[in-house]
Amino acid sequence: MKYRQLTKEQFEELHEEFAIFLASQKIDVKEWQTLKKEKPNVAEEEMNLFSDMVWEEVLKKAEFIEHFSKSSINLFKTQQTLIERILIRTTNPEIDFQTEEGILWLTKNAGDSSLEYFYAHKDYAKERAIEIFDLIEKGGMITKGGLYTSAATIIKK
Numbered sequence: 001m002k003y004r005q006l007t008k009e010q011f012e013e014l015h016e017e018f019a020i021f022l023a024s025q026k027i028d029v030k031e032w033q034t035l036k037k038e039k040p041n042v043a044e045e046e047m048n049l050f051s052d053m054v055w056e057e058v059l060k061k062a063e064f065i066e067h068f069s070k071s072s073i074n075l076f077k078t079q080q081t082l083i084e085r086i087l088i089r090t091t092n093p094e095i096d097f098q099t100e101e102g103i104l105w106l107t108k109n110a111g112d113s114s115l116e117y118f119y120a121h122k123d124y125a126k127e128r129a130i131e132i133f134d135l136i137e138k139g140g141m142i143t144k145g146g147l148y149t150s151a152a153t154i155i156k157k
Contacts, residue, residue, distance in 0.1 A: 062142045
């Protein structure tokens with residue numbers, strides 16, 4: 001398995017797509033129930049194949065990733081051959097970027113002296129999708145890039 005198996009909730013959300021996937025494997029509902037009971041390892045492999053397929057599609061389309069901690073925000077723009085990163089960090093211990101209030105404070109005080117902005121980029125060390133997946137597994141969220149774009153404007157990137 002290249003990534004990780006989807007969660008139970010993700011499978012439930014994608015149940016129609018999973019049914020189509022199974023049908024493409026010539027597995028109908030009755031056969032699926034039998035597989036789960038009598039050959040759980042085969043059923044598990046089908047779930048793994050579907051999971052990898054879903055992850056590949058999601059990661060292929062992912063352009064921006066955001067990761068928040070109490071005192072910093074990591075914003076990533078994923079291009080084909082390289083990844084860009086903007087780090088926003090505060091030295092103010094009263095600001096918590098993991099809260100709505102912290103983000104609201106940032107939008108109103110982008111030039112505050114307690115804020116530091118850093119920009120860097122690098123070529124992927126591994127396959128693009130694997131690196132994006134690693135960011136997601138570490139708590140990153142795929143976004144439309146609004147915060148990245150705003151931060152890039154502030155630092156004139």
